[in-house]
Amino acid sequence: MEKCIKLANHQDCTGCGACVDACPKNCISFKKEGLHDYPIIADSCVKCGKCMSVCPILNKENRDMVSMQRYYCAWNENMTDRLTSTSGGAGSAMATWANINGYYVCGAGFDNRWYLRHVITNDKEALEAFKGSKYLKSDTLGIFRKVKELIASGNRILFTGTPCQCDAMEHYLTDKEKGNLITLSIICHGVNSPVVWGDYVNYLEKTNGSKLVKYNFRSKSKGWRHDRGGGGKLRVFSEFSNGKKSDVPSWRNLFHCWFGFHYILRPSCFHCPYRKKERTTDIVIGDFWGLNKVLPSLETKAGASVVITTSDKGEQFLHSCENLQLIQVDASATEKVLKGFVEKRAPEGIQKEIEVNSRFECEYLKSSFDEMAKKYAPETYLERILASLRSRLHI
Numbered sequence: 001m002e003k004c005i006k007l008a009n010h011q012d013c014t015g016c017g018a019c020v021d022a023c024p025k026n027c028i029s030f031k032k033e034g035l036h037d038y039p040i041i042a043d044s045c046v047k048c049g050k051c052m053s054v055c056p057i058l059n060k061e062n063r064d065m066v067s068m069q070r071y072y073c074a075w076n077e078n079m080t081d082r083l084t085s086t087s088g089g090a091g092s093a094m095a096t097w098a099n100i101n102g103y104y105v106c107g108a109g110f111d112n113r114w115y116l117r118h119v120i121t122n123d124k125e126a127l128e129a130f131k132g133s134k135y136l137k138s139d140t141l142g143i144f145r146k147v148k149e150l151i152a153s154g155n156r157i158l159f160t161g162t163p164c165q166c167d168a169m170e171h172y173l174t175d176k177e178k179g180n181l182i183t184l185s186i187i188c189h190g191v192n193s194p195v196v197w198g199d200y201v202n203y204l205e206k207t208n209g210s211k212l213v214k215y216n217f218r219s220k221s222k223g224w225r226h227d228r229g230g231g232g233k234l235r236v237f238s239e240f241s242n243g244k245k246s247d248v249p250s251w252r253n254l255f256h257c258w259f260g261f262h263y264i265l266r267p268s269c270f271h272c273p274y275r276k277k278e279r280t281t282d283i284v285i286g287d288f289w290g291l292n293k294v295l296p297s298l299e300t301k302a303g304a305s306v307v308i309t310t311s312d313k314g315e316q317f318l319h320s321c322e323n324l325q326l327i328q329v330d331a332s333a334t335e336k337v338l339k340g341f342v343e344k345r346a347p348e349g350i351q352k353e354i355e356v357n358s359r360f361e362c363e364y365l366k367s368s369f370d371e372m373a374k375k376y377a378p379e380t381y382l383e384r385i386l387a388s389l390r391s392r393l394h395i
Helices: 018-022 050-054 079-083 090-100 124-130 143-152 163-172 194-208 254-260 267-271 312-320 331-337 347-366 369-375 381-393
Strands: 028-033 036-041 070-076 104-110 116-121 157-161 181-186 212-219 235-240 245-249 283-287 305-309 324-328
Touching (some): 018 028, 018 050, 018 143, 018 163, 070 090, 070 331, 079 090, 090 104, 090 124, 090 157, 090 181, 090 283, 090 324, 104 124, 104 143, 116 143, 143 157, 143 163, 157 163, 163 181, 181 312, 194 212, 194 235, 194 254, 267 347, 305 312, 312 324
Parallel strands (some): 104 157, 157 181, 181 283
Antiparallel strands (some): 070 305, 070 324, 104 116, 212 235, 235 245
């Protein structure tokens, strides 16, 4: 009986790309539909089913059980790396150690056209591109095959990515091959449309009359944690070839504003199956927001990371990293303060956001970017103050 080939639907598809790499006949490609891309299957498909076998969404029940979870506060001993990273530079420290010890490192970095893609390297200089948060979906097409080929040649790999990308990699490889793989996932708040990001870069360059040369989604120009509440004040930095610079609070940045309102999130992110306590990657990293409630005496203006190990392999790798400072912390207290670690929004609230997201996409596709930028502009300082007052007065 012929197999019925059916991939994950648009509401669930994470865009990981494992199905594309798994197809032995190259029958699957990605096509832009609206603000996001999705896999399509050509008529030449031989219905072998390999695409379905590697899809993490279609094989949720095949995830390994989590046998352990240990929580740490961590930071990079190299102050330059720590300051140029999003939080404590733990990911950079692990990537550097892995590189020194013969691993290939795979992560997401921008090319010279500001297109975000996963690349794999054993070049120390290339690791710089992996630093920092990048709030959009990266292109992983081809990376699964490359990782598999390198492992087949006896190499070890440190793979960094979103939880869904890491899960896809673990589904793509055999149990034996995974012995040479360390998966390092971020605490993800969702990925945004690369289509909108590309339009936004063009908008910035047109507005500033110059090419974008630097962009930091999470600048530490005012420190990582400098408010009394300990939540940190996010800033966004950009620089252009003509010398123009911008360093503003994230709520004043157009792209970050649209991200914050979930206008441009990938649909699958609204019901992400990975935003739960039990993570299955070897290591999980993120910002240690709320650290002051766990380690109140620790000075963290330069940034601090939370690191969670979920396997013996991940635990051993973490403690091998000589350039990383670690303090083990209470798991229960840490889980309570981590933002984005576990889904805490009510289903009805999520449904409203999905509807807003859908309306924004429909309007975006019918309008120019300039029109959308004007209509959905970030709040002014006065509007923000008035909104805060209304909230406090319950009006």
